[in-house]
Amino acid sequence: MKFYKGYIFDMDGVLYLGDEVIQDAIEAINLLKSKDRKVMFMTNNSSKLSSEYKAKIKEIGVTSVEENEVITSGDVAAIYLKKELQANPDKKNILCVCSDAVKVLMRQIGMNVIDPKDYKNAHYVIASITTDFNWEIGNYAANAIAVYGAKFIGTNPDVAKPVPNGEIFAGTGAIIKFIETASQTKATIMGKPYPEIYNAVLQRMEMEKTDALMVGDLLNTDIKGASDFGMDSAFVLTGLDKREDIQRYGITPTYVIESLMELLNF
Ligand SMILES: [Mg+2]
Numbered sequence: 001m002k003f004y005k006g007y008i009f010d011m012d013g014v015l016y017l018g019d020e021v022i023q024d025a026i027e028a029i030n031l032l033k034s035k036d037r038k039v040m041f042m043t044n045n046s047s048k049l050s051s052e053y054k055a056k057i058k059e060i061g062v063t064s065v066e067e068n069e070v071i072t073s074g075d076v077a078a079i080y081l082k083k084e085l086q087a088n089p090d091k092k093n094i095l096c097v098c099s100d101a102v103k104v105l106m107r108q109i110g111m112n113v114i115d116p117k118d119y120k121n122a123h124y125v126i127a128s129i130t131t132d133f134n135w136e137i138g139n140y141a142a143n144a145i146a147v148y149g150a151k152f153i154g155t156n157p158d159v160a161k162p163v164p165n166g167e168i169f170a171g172t173g174a175i176i177k178f179i180e181t182a183s184q185t186k187a188t189i190m191g192k193p194y195p196e197i198y199n200a201v202l203q204r205m206e207m208e209k210t211d212a213l214m215v216g217d218l219l220n221t222d223i224k225g226a227s228d229f230g231m232d233s234a235f236v237l238t239g240l241d242k243r244e245d246i247q248r249y250g251i252t253p254t255y256v257i258e259s260l261m262e263l264l265n266f
Contacts, residue, residue: 001255002232003266006038006205006212010192011053012045013217013239014260016060018164022238026061028260033062038205038212039069044156044191044221046074046128046172047099068204073155073191074098076200077126078105080190081153084124085110091123095150097141097175098128102155119144127179127187128155129172138175142182152179156191158221162240192216193225215260217241219251227251236260 015025050070057065094111096103103113119140144150159173176187190196209231216222217239226233235253
């Protein structure tokens, strides 16, 4: 395997699977860091702040990790909307159909988080995972977009994820679909497999796309996104997708690995 200057790790299914830590992965990451490789952690999950993920990554055994080495789809939305705000400083009203973490990020960049009942004055609608979603807020959001011209941003497209009891947990993508369907307007999505998050992570790393490797367990997000973006990828079999899924999805990773220790075979 090629020795890259930088490595971007998806988290769930790569560093841990549910509550179970994948020890090989932690060891490999610590070894890469000891060889002065730049390491980033990237997740579509915007329910927590990067500071909270940093604490978790440290707790599971990565010896050194900085807050700016973690990027969530919420952080990418903040980077994107900060630029929008710089271009149009008077457009700062945002209707949040999202977690408290994303609301914190929106306030940090100077957005005015409005009461959803004030939807007629929204310049932006942002959707991300929230268990407070209901018809009323979905309808406010759809009206803000379809009738009052608000721009529609989604943090990530994940529709549902499996949970330990064998059921599924409906995700951000399901909330986005409700608002898209009602407003007949497509959201601009920040997370994998869309390019915005790959651009943001490379900018943080101060690297070209050819210098970095994306390591993930999901073919249609981590690996498809890297491949569409023109970045090499390693598909690791410790997560949800299996080797057979490569053919099923028709998505070809640069490498297929069983353990992150294989990243050290250069
Ligand atoms: Mg994953």
